[in-house]
Every structure is written in structure tokens, then in C-alpha cells.
Amino acid sequence: MAALEIHNVCKDFGSERVLKDVSISIDSGEFLILVGPSGCGKSTLMNAIAGLEPVTSGNIYIDGDDVTWRTPADRDIAMVFQSYALYPSMTVRQNISFGLEMRKVPKPEREAAVERVADLLQITHLLERKPSQLSGGQRQRVAMGRALAREPKVYLFDEPLSNLDAKLRVDMRTEIKKLHQRLGTTIVYVTHDQVEAMTLADCIAVMRDGQILQLGSPDEVYNNPVDMFVAGFMGSPSMNFISAMLERDGDGYAVRIATPDEEDLCLPWPAARVTEAMTEQLGQPVVLGLRPEHFSEEDERLTAQAEGTLMHTSVTVVEPTGADMLLRLPLGDQEVTARVGPKCAVSPGERLALRVDMARAILFNAETEKRLA
């Protein structure tokens, strides 16, 4: 049975519709991430699930019960807030047990729950402290502890890591993932960080302007984005979008990129990936989407097996990141980013041979920005 189901939910603020017919369904134990730029409606959707904001229309089911008009307290959910929202006047212990106390859980059970959660999150030594005496990471743990103590049906995480510094964020991300794997909880998690989305989610919902553009596994969303927005939003550095023309090339198709001062670059499109939608766009401008890792450095020893199309270009900027190397290079009339191995010996201004993996490239309609192939 679905742990959380959202049916055609709409939400208006005044005359502005901030959620437009949103529908999602996730199973028990699934980790759903709502991701999108700020103002896309993801936090509003979260508040609607929590019952903090009434919806304008549509229904929300938790564990099969229609909770659309129930109070937040009656929905059996817990939430971890971006600001943590720890009660400043209470100790960590009181913070964690407050929800149980409100639900009239007897004291011994409350104590046991606090011990269990504190143990799980390794905050036992902090139990008698006030929130103001904790570091950012500790507050984060307490906030999670408060949610975990109640063992609700659904957990909501509202950008829980955005107030932590980079190192701590990565650690906590791993910790959340471990907790999820261990406890099998159902989690809805809001973030604007696509790395968090990719690493944590079972299922990602990419939102924009109050709509869900794509709902799918991280792999689907990353490798098969439905449009240029999703493609550009997921992945860092983000996907390169290159204006081109779709042309016929013998029996198949090719993408022609007009290059100033040089001969146009013509990349043949793999025959296996030709779609219906492409044929309609023949002779029309299209956008070729290439992720940085779709480029690879030409290695002469491997030429025989190498796949993809060879291209020659000069490098403008070289950015070593340690693990690999990002190259900025002109392609057509714009500059693109390519990710190559860290050993690649190239300096700015030099010419370089690169292979483009057209088997993973994505083609978009230049006008509608929807995916063609």
C-alpha cells in the first residue's frame, strides 16, 4: 500500500496558483526527494503534506487514510525543519520527548524512546543541554531525534542540511542515508541541492513553477531527463546545451553545429536512438545536450575500440579538481565544459582531440525545450 499519496493537489495564494495539480505516490519505506529551484513550490507542497497549509483542492492520503482536512497533529507525521526549530527553553531531552508527552505517552515509555533515539544518533551526552549550547551539527541531530522519537508513518525533511557547512553536510547526508536504510522509514525530503537528491533518493520529483516536471529514479532523472530544465538542473557541472541543426546524413541523422571561422562540426546520430519526434524536426534548429562526462580524451592506444565521434578543438580554461579535470572549450558559438581524466596534459590554448559519446547525448526541441531523443 502506498504510504503517501497526493492526488491532484492545487494550492492558491491569493490569485497565484503555487501548486498546479500535483500528484505523487510513494510506497512505504521509500525515500522521495522534492527538488527544484527556490520558489518552485516544493516547500509549499511539504507544508501541505504536513497540514500546516490547507490545500485549495485535491486530496492527500497517508497510509490509505484521507488526511486532507486533518490537523498536523492527527496525521502521524514528523518534520525536520531547515532552521531545526528546536524549542529554545527546553533541554534536548525535553525537546525529543515533547511530542510523546503531547500524545500522552506514559513517562517510562517516553524515557525509553529518548534513550533509544539518543543512542541511535549518538547524542546521549547532550541530553541535558539547551539548544543554544549545541553546535550546528548537534542541533541537526537533535532535530532528527525529535522526529525519530515518535516513529510516525511519514518523515518530512525540509532542507535539513542547508544550514551546515560543506564538510558536515556530506557527513550528515551519509548518516541520513544509513538511518533510512536501517530503519526503513518513509521519507519526503525537500532540497535545492541536486547532489543531495542524487545521492539520497529512491525517487526524485523535479519541480518548477508549482508543477512536477519529472518523477523517477535518480538514474532516470539524470540520464533520461524529460526536458532541458530537468537536464540542466540535475548534475554538476551542468549539462552543456549546444545549438545545432538536425540534418539527414545518408540513411540516418546528424547534428550539425555551426562553428565560426572553421568547418561546421557534424556529429552523426546513432541509428538505434532515432525517434519519431526527431523526424518531424528534420532541418530545424535543435539543442544538443552533452554532459561534461560525455566527452573523453582521445587515447591513441585505444583508438580501435573507442566509441563516439572525434572532434578537435582548442582549450580555453583548465580547472583541475583533483579527482579529474574540467576543460572549457569552444563548441559551435559557445563554450562547453568537458570532464577528462586528471592525467590529461593540456594547457590553455592548446588543441586537443576529444571524443563525444553520442550514444548518451540528448536532443531537445529548441523551441519547446522538450526532449526529442
Next chain:
Amino acid sequence: MKNIATTRTGKAPRAATSGGLQAWLPRLVLAPSVAISLFFVYGFMLWTFILSLTSSRMLPSYDFVGFGQYARLMQNERWWVASTNLMIFGTLFVLICLVIGALLAMLLDQKIRQEGVLRTVYLYPMALSFIVTGVVWKWLLNPSLGIQAMVQSWGFESFRFDWIVDPDMAIYTLVIAAVWQASGFVMALFLAGLRGIDDSIVKAAQLDGASLPRIYWRVVMPCLRPVVFSAVMILAHIAIKSFDLVVALTGGGPGYATDLPATFMYAHAFNRSQIGLGSASAMLMLGGVLAILIPYLYSELRSRRHG
């Protein structure tokens, strides 16, 4: 099963989201205050307005005479004295408080030792009742026993400071006492404003080679515009409401030389059995407050919307 649930609860009223009574509690809690405000503020304003249209004297009567009381007021010499006094008193009071307050705040902002003590001293009069202020200053300004007598005893035989018994000058004694009481408050406002200014702005100006007075005039003062605005609002408001100070310091005298609209209203409504006329003067006072308040609130709301 799910469909049944949908149709049954799907149409529940929005209020039910927060659970019936819970949704109404905030409104219930506010209701008495709103009722009080509607009755005691807005209702009473209307009531006073109605009274001002009647010929009420000793007791309220509802015998309407249109705007007759306002016409009488306009022909009443004492009202004109009171209004003129308010203009003089209000203007001087506001300006002098601003100048003193700003000056003291800027001087205090120079990393002064014992700043806390000085601040406390400047501000304490604000904790006093205007009645106490009036009683003390009446004593200080008493020509035969106060400051005049003291300075004369120091050898300056010709020194004169008898404004309080001089009908032409008595209004200025009100200004002195009121400035003494409120200028420290303006200082506190300015100081809070100064402390709220980003230090780096001043440092940047220093690096640009500006002198300290120039920094204050060109860089700091413009940042304090909202403070000046608020201070003017509050001071003007105090001036219009001034009643107790006049009662205690001059009693409106000599004669009615230091009457203000507030004392005029009280005297006519409560002592001279002229309820209609008193109400009309109260309505004009309200008009005066609104004339200051509405532009202020308007600009506040506008800036908030833009900010």
C-alpha cells in the same frame, strides 16, 4: 473504500484543517480586544463627534446644532491662543529636542568613558510624570526663590528670568521643561540608530579621507532619516497631547496665556460645562494627530511593501 472517504471528508470546511475550535481560538482570543477597540476607540470617537454637533453644556444632550460648536470655536479667542501656543510650543519642542538629542548622541558615540552613566542621566527625566516635571520646574522658575534669585545672589543683580509670570514668555517655560524631559529620549533614539549603522561604512569614509564632522553630515545623517522621522512623529504626538505639564507648571496661566488645546478641551468639557464646545475641540485635536499620522503610516507601509 477510499472513494467513500474522499466524498465524505473531501468537502469538509477549510477551518477543519486545524480542528474546529483550534482554528477559531486565535480569533476568539482576539475578539474581546477587537470589541474593546471598536467600542472604546472608534465608538468613542464617533460619540465625541456626535456630541460636538450638539448644544450639550453641563450634561450631554442630543439637540443637534450642526457645526455650530465648530463655528463658536473658531470665534473663541481662547481657542486661538491655545492653537497658536501649540504651534509655538510644538515647533520649538520638536526642533530643540532633535538638535539636542542628535548632538548628544553623536558626542556619546565617540567611545566616551562612562557612556552608560551619562546615558542614564540624560534619559531619566523620561521616567518621571509630567506632573513631577511641572512641579519641579515651577520651583526652579519661581522668580523670587528659583534660578533668578540664585543668579542674582551670585552678584548679577540685573539678571532677569521671570518668564513664568510673563504672559508673553510663559509658553517658553513649557518648552524648557518639556525639552528637559524628552530630549534624552531623542538622544536614545539617535544613539540606537547610530549603533545600527554598519561600521564599515564609516571606516570606508575614513579611508576616503573624510573628516569626522563631514562623515556625520554626509554619511551618517542620511542613514538616520527614518530615526528623525520617527522622533518627529513621537514628539509631535507628545506635544499635541500635552496636558499634565501645563496643568502642573503654569496652570494655563498667567490668565490663559499658556493654554493648549488639551487644557482648553478639559476646561470646557469638565469645568465650564461646555461639553459641546469641548467635544468640538477634541475632534480638532484628533484631526491634528491624523494630519501627522496618516502621511507617516502611508510612508511606513509603502517602504515596507518595497522592502
Next chain:
Amino acid sequence: MANVIRRQTLAARLSRAAVYSVLVLAALFYLLPLVVMLITSVKPLSEISAGTLLMLPQDPTLAPWTKAWGEACTGMRCEGVGGYFWNSFAIVIPAVLISTTIGALNGYALTKWRFKGAELVFALMLFGCFIPFQVVLLPMAQTLGWLGISSSRAGLILVHVVFGIAFTTLFFRNFYVGIPDELVAAAKLDGAGFFRIFWRILLPVSTPIIVVSVIWQFTQIWNDFLFGVAFSAHNTQPVTVALNNLVNTSTGVREYNVDMAAAMIAALPTLVVYVLAGKYFVRGLTAGSVKG
């Protein structure tokens, strides 16, 4: 840095001296009335007519204080201001407590349970801070009569509560606006209701604003004269009214020392509050008038 400061020019040092002299002179100006009031209140009458303002008392006496407290004439009665001093407390304490409680609940309901029209309600109530009270005096007198509490302490308490909640609501609203909404959201999810959230979450962090509100209301109501003189009888007068009557009672010799002692008595409670909690007093005065 220290070197730079030490190498001050003569001009800089002179200007520094000028700054201090202006500040000290100003302090003397503000202190003078208080000092004179205090000196005069312990001088015998003979020294007052013979000497001048700032002359220290040769023969200090507390007689003016005891007379001001228990015997001086305020109008027709000669019982001093002592009784009125307690009257003021009997009016101020309930009025402060009630108006602060209502203001706290109002501020909480307005900010943490926002509903349609909450802003309008607030604006409506805020206006009560600004009206000249002359405009409500006559209707108030009649209403108190109808309620059967004219000239009573209860009536004065009612008046002060009614016109005080605009201020207390303003204080608490501005304070609670700064408390993150997530706290309330978290408590709602935890299952707490309206009053429980107020009592357990908001109130424990409200101490500063409660102090501000109590001090503000205390000084306002203690120092009130207009309502006191308009709505009290001889036995329910607050001390400000009694002081004014005492000073203006013209029977026999003017006893300036008694006047000053009575003024000191009327001023003491607010002065004590100011000295003990000046920080909060300033915060109350500046609440809402300085942005941020």
C-alpha cells in the same frame, strides 16, 4: 594602532576635551532639577526663604517628607499623599498585569496563527496608541457611569487596560514576529494546541518583552494624570493628582520643601524602576520607532 592613537595632535586633544565638557554640562542640566528637588525637600522652610536653590541644607530634616506623606493638604483634606501613593499601586498593578496578559495573547494570536484579516485587526488596534485621549474622555465618563464604576479604582483600572492593550499588543506582536514560525509548526506536529504552544514554547522565551511591557505600562499608568483627574474621586485619586492638588492648595504658607518631598514620593517608584531596569525601559520607549 595604539601608536597612531597616542600620536594625537593638540587639536585632537582639545576637541576631545570639548566633547567631554559638552557632555558633562548636559549631564548637569539634566541632573539639576533632581538635585534641587532633593535638597529642597530636606531643608527647613526658613533656609529656603533665606538661601538659594543649590545651597546645601545646614540643618537637614525629614519633616517635609513626613508631612508630605501624612499631613499635607491636598484640596479639602489634609492627609498627605501617602494614601494616594497606595491608591496608585492598587490601580497600577492590576492594570499592568491584565494589559500585559492580554497583549501577550493578542501578539501570539496575531503572529503565530495568522488568519485572514489579522493585519487589519492589528492596524485597527494599533490606532489606539495614537489617538489624543481627549477624544474619549466624555464618552468614557458616561460609560463608567453606566457600568456603575465611575470614580472607582475599578473604573480607572478598566480605562488603563482598555487604552494600554494597544501598546502591549504592539510590543508582543513585534517580538513574536521575530520568533521563527517553524517553532510553532514543530509544536503543532508534535500535537500541541493553541494554549499549550503559548504556555510551553512561546512564554518561556518571552521574558525580555514581558519586562519591557510591564515597565512601560507601569510608568505610563503611574505617571498618568489625565484619566486620574477625570475619572477619580477624592478617595480613589492616584498620586499624580494628589501631588498636583497639594501643590495648588493655597492655604497658609507655601511649603516648598513639602511640595518637593511630595514630588519625590510621586517620582520614586518610576525612578527606581528606571534605575533597576533602564535597559528595558529604553527598549520599551524605542520599540517600533527604530527599525530593526
